[in-house]
Amino acid sequence: MSVDDDTFEQLLDSVRRYVRERLIPAETRVEDEDDIPEEIVQEMREMGLFGLSIPESFGGIGLTTLQESRLVEALCYASVSFRSLVGTNVGIGSQGIVMDGTDAQKAAYLPALASGEMIASFALTEPDIGSDAAHLKTTARRDGRDFILNGTKRYITNAVRAGVFTVFARTDPDRPGGDGVSAFLLPADTPGITVAKPDRKLGQRGTKTSDVIFEDVRLPESAIIGGPDNLNRGFRTAMKVLDRGRVHVASIAVGTAQRMLDEATAYAMSRIQFGQPIAQHQLVQALLAESQAELLAARHLVRATAQEYDTHGQAILMASSSKLFASEMAFRVADRALQVHGGAGYMAEYPIERLFRDARLLRIYEGTSQIQQMIIARRMIKEYEERA
Amino acid sequence: MGENAMKVLVPVKRVIDYNVKVRVKADGSGVDLANVKMSMNPFDEIAVEEAIRLKEAGMAEEVVAVSIGVKQAQETLRTALAMGADRAILVVAADDVHQDIEPLAVAKILAKIVEEEQPQLVMAGKQAIDNDMNATGQMLSALLGWSQATFASEVKVEGDNAVVTREVDGGLQTIKVKMPAIVTVDLRLNEPRYASLPNIMKAKKKPLDEKTAEDYGVDVSPRLEVVKTTEPEARKAGEMVPDVDTLVAKLKEKGVV
Numbered sequence: 056m057s058v059d060d061d062t063f064e065q066l067l068d069s070v071r072r073y074v075r076e077r078l079i080p081a082e083t084r085v086e087d088e089d090d091i092p093e094e095i096v097q098e099m100r101e102m103g104l105f106g107l108s109i110p111e112s113f114g115g116i117g118l119t120t121l122q123e124s125r126l127v128e129a130l131c132y133a134s135v136s137f138r139s140l141v142g143t144n145v146g147i148g149s150q151g152i153v154m155d156g157t158d159a160q161k162a163a164y165l166p167a168l169a170s171g172e173m174i175a176s177f178a179l180t181e182p183d184i185g186s187d188a189a190h191l192k193t194t195a196r197r198d199g200r201d202f203i204l205n206g207t208k209r210y211i212t213n214a215v216r217a218g219v220f221t222v223f224a225r226t227d228p229d230r231p232g233g234d235g236v237s238a239f240l241l242p243a244d245t246p247g248i249t250v251a252k253p254d255r256k257l258g259q260r261g262t263k264t265s266d267v268i269f270e271d272v273r274l275p276e277s278a279i280i281g282g283p284d285n286l287n288r289g290f291r292t293a294m295k296v297l298d299r300g301r302v303h304v305a306s307i308a309v310g311t312a313q314r315m316l317d318e319a320t321a322y323a324m325s326r327i328q329f330g331q332p333i334a335q336h337q338l339v340q341a342l343l344a345e346s347q348a349e350l351l352a353a354r355h356l357v358r359a360t361a362q363e364y365d366t367h368g369q370a371i372l373m374a375s376s377s378k379l380f381a382s383e384m385a386f387r388v389a390d391r392a393l394q395v396h397g398g399a400g401y402m403a404e405y406p407i408e409r410l411f412r413d414a415r416l417l418r419i420y421e422g423t424s425q426i427q428q429m430i431i432a433r434r435m436i437k438e439y440e441e442r443a
Numbered sequence: 444m445g446e447n448a449m450k451v452l453v454p455v456k457r458v459i460d461y462n463v464k465v466r467v468k469a470d471g472s473g474v475d476l477a478n479v480k481m482s483m484n485p486f487d488e489i490a491v492e493e494a495i496r497l498k499e500a501g502m503a504e505e506v507v508a509v510s511i512g513v514k515q516a517q518e519t520l521r522t523a524l525a526m527g528a529d530r531a532i533l534v535v536a537a538d539d540v541h542q543d544i545e546p547l548a549v550a551k552i553l554a555k556i557v558e559e560e561q562p563q564l565v566m567a568g569k570q571a572i573d574n575d576m577n578a579t580g581q582m583l584s585a586l587l588g589w590s591q592a593t594f595a596s597e598v599k600v601e602g603d604n605a606v607v608t609r610e611v612d613g614g615l616q617t618i619k620v621k622m623p624a625i626v627t628v629d630l631r632l633n634e635p636r637y638a639s640l641p642n643i644m645k646a647k648k649k650p651l652d653e654k655t656a657e658d659y660g661v662d663v664s665p666r667l668e669v670v671k672t673t674e675p676e677a678r679k680a681g682e683m684v685p686d687v688d689t690l691v692a693k694l695k696e697k698g699v700v
Binding site: 058061062065066069070072073075077098101102103104106107111114116 | 462518521522525637638639640641642643644647
């Protein structure tokens with residue numbers, strides 16, 4: 056059962072208010088402490104933000120992709136670091152289980168992920184394997200009915216907070232590509248797992264990414280997402296999860312772009328130069344207007360993609376187009392918004408300095424812009440060939 | 444009366460959201476409310492919160508929210524239910540969002556609802572932020588002949604009494620009133636909780652009765668005539684002065700110091 060429109064508007068309203076009254080005022084503290092205060096984490100649990108995309112029958116809210124997109128956009132009006140805390144439970148950390156998990160796996164993990172009692176983390180990227188994820192090197196070697204996992208994962212979001220990892224590992228050494236990969240659900244307290252110290256980053260302070268090292272970690276075949284029948288099919292799960300995830304990331308981009316544009320507009324209205332607010336100067340207007348037009352274009356592309364996803368269960372070309380366009384748009388808006396601030400924009404006293412740094416990651420994570428371009432072009436070629 | 448049997452009635456009003464910049468209608472007849480974001484009156488939110496806390500502390504058994512106004516006030520009631528009220532009563536008394544139901548009419552309808560519901564406590568906001576009347580609670584008290592404690596910044600239930608600290612000019616006054624009673628709440632009583640997403644979902648299943656003003660036999664036609672509505676005078680632009688001496692001179696010139 057999906058959330059009806061009236062109820063959804065009420066959810067959205069509540070999140071917007073929470074963002075305005077609690078999250079935005081806490082932004083500088085998150086930046087200074089490089090962590091999200093425990094009381095905010097607890098509030099975010101109580102608000103139900105961890106369970107946005109998990110079905111209601113497992114204790115979540117069960118939003119459609121379109122509703123999730125709009126809600127994430129509203130949430131990302133505040134620093135995107137807050138979104139990162141719930142992001143793995145809402146997106147890549149839970150969706151593999153929702154999409155391909157067995158009933159037992161769903162029952163075991165989803166309620167705790169929906170409430171935020173447990174944090175999920177998604178471990179695909181490796182030191183030598185980023186965009187070329189199909190050639191990952193982490194291995195899960197069969198040992199009777201168990202597997203022995205060895206390898207290192209890199210930049211793993213929320214690893215230090217994780218209760219469960221979705222780990223992708225090669226289960227068929229004879230198949231070097233995506234076909235030899237399986238997805239495992241691995242409780243974080245399993246012996247042999249080391250989570251390294253969190254990385255230092257350009258922006259998005261308060262988010263936590265780390266290396267995760269697996270040394271002879273023993274796990275049963277029932278840990279394969281979807282059960283033993285899904286052996287060597289993990290890469291498909293990864294791609295499905297990332298497909299929906301692209302709509303999510305594009306929504307983040309739209310939300311933060313709106314914030315940055317509002318910051319720029321407010322500054323332009325209050326800053327007086329040459330005897331009038333700089334918003335009255337045409338070259339400043341050009342910066343604002345271009346941003347506004349692109350922001351609207353991105354928002355409507357993202358929502359159309361989400362709608363497509365809800366209707367057809369996939370939206371590969373549109374999802375990559377949304378992720379590409381919205382993240383590139385957000386960074387152009389970030390740059391213009393900072394420019395509107397002039398010298399003040401380079402100073403940490405104004406939020407735009409932080410928002411600018413935070414926005415840079417959007418063009419990289421969950422598939423770089425270049426990977427999105429490849430996906431789009433390959434899809435175009437395939438569709439052309441199918442028509443011909 | 445057993446402490447646990449207490450029922451609390453909380454009237455809530457749908458008003459223009461406190462974040463919205465208010466605009467006066469061109470004809471001066473009032474404030475433009477068309478397509479404007481509306482929310483629960485902030486003082487009423489504090490009343491809802493306090494009632495829920497009484498319930499959570501085992502002092503109250505049921506919290507009933509009631510709203511009188513346009514049909515859309517059911518959104519406001521849904522918020523009260525999402526915060527933790529048990530059920531709600533909507534009294535539709537107007538079609539046009541611009542028709543404000545005056546305090547006396549509201550008090551008369553509330554008095555009828557009190558007769559039906561028999562609460563031991565009515566917890567209301569001290570005033571609504573739209574017209575700032577600050578009258579409904581007091582009028583209800585007069586109509587029912589109940590004790591009243593207004594501008595509450597602390598409420599304690601002790602047996603059959605409510606011990607209420609009131610924010611009065613120049614300090615705090617603590618009074619003890621016999622229940623049933625009406626308490627109107629002030630800003631510093633508590634910090635209302637957010638309606639969480641899971642609770643908004645659950646609130647959909649809570650009962651919301653819909654009534655009309657006629658059901659209670661109350662004539663809600665306005666007794667007051669609004670003669671004129673004007674916007675506050677615009678703030679004058681500031682002036683930058685080069686140093687403290689000039690500042691002091693300017694202030695003296697304006698007769699401020």
